[in-house]
Amino acid sequence: MNAYQYVVLRLVPRVDREEFLNVGVVVYSQDADFLDAAWEIDEDRARCFAPGCDLDGARAALDRVQALCRGESGRGLPSIDKPGQRFGWIIAPRSTMVQPGPVHGGLTEDPRQEIERLLDAYVRP
Template sequence: MTTGTTPATTRGTAPVGYQYVVLRCVPEVQREEFVNVGVVVYSQAADYLEAAWRLDEDRLRAFAPTLDLGAVGASLDTVCRVCRGETGGGLPSLGGLGRRFGWLSAPRSTVVQPGPVHGGLTTDPAGTLQALLDRLVG
């Protein structure tokens, strides 16, 4: 698993709103089949943007035997780098967390794609990220 920013914690305080997208591995876009591989969580109130991912290599090989798992991992690492606000080397210069989340959650036709944006309330964005990763990715 790899993560993005250093988390801001709001544990023990009033709940704050957050949004998230599930990152999907879509080896053949035309087939519209995918495997969940990561999650991005954004909370404006907590000043938090982070991603975490996990590749089940055996499952992905069974699903798409010719898939370049190294390239998938590199794409997911790029998501984490964008969360941290890194720039250069082909990464976009997007500014604040909200703009970065907007870029990360925008629909695209690549092997790693974001699903729809969902939201909720949390007192612990980092804990929520881990719970979503465990529940939605495995």
């Protein structure tokens, strides 16, 4: 079993209202040397929740989070080598349209499968 930490990524269309819709997850396991993210935006649900929300901007932000998890750089991404440091950058509080929720932990045999389980639990209706 591998210990891991995760955050749920939130779509926050109006930061001043602090309302959010869960749209993704990030899983980090130092034991398994694993850091990755996955996301899904249910467009109908998002439009009902926040008419006029910039979904293209949200998708671009979520793509950047996923790229950072995978160690990519450029395109406005910070150059951070270690997965733990990249996870720390991702979980830092920010006032943007895509925000991380609180950090949680658990144990898993397969962090990649854990991403799917967490998407089912927190993101998919």
